[in-house]
Amino acid sequence: DIMLIFNTTYKVSGKVNDNWISWIKETHIPFMLETSSFSQAQITKIVGSEDEEGTSYSVQFHIADMNTLMGWHKENASAFQNNCYNEFGSDVSFFSTVLELID
Numbered sequence: 001d002i003m004l005i006f007n008t009t010y011k012v013s014g015k016v017n018d019n020w021i022s023w024i025k026e027t028h029i030p031f032m033l034e035t036s037s038f039s040q041a042q043i044t045k046i047v048g049s050e051d052e053e054g055t056s057y058s059v060q061f062h063i064a065d066m067n068t069l070m071g072w073h074k075e076n077a078s079a080f081q082n083n084c085y086n087e088f089g090s091d092v093s094f095f096s097t098v099l100e101l102i103d
Helices: 014-034 066-091
Strands: 004-012 038-045 055-063 092-100
Touching: 004 014, 004 066, 014 038, 014 055, 014 066, 055 066, 066 092
Parallel strands: none
Antiparallel strands: 004 055, 004 092, 038 055
């Protein structure tokens, strides 16, 4: 059973940090879980990442396999990107990676 983690790393400007955390918890995670492809959401702060540009966070979701992820990506990736950009503009930047769970 290969399990993947869909990880998105965010760099969040200090001026929107509190609003971003609320948005992640109240809007983004529910949006991702509604697609029913994802489970086990977690938000982590990257230790030592604070600087004059803001703070970095990692938001992770478990997903069963690459086919499921590709299907989600095709259906929802633009909404995923637009939701964050529409809410925060250039105050939040992000990139996504796929991690394979090894035991």
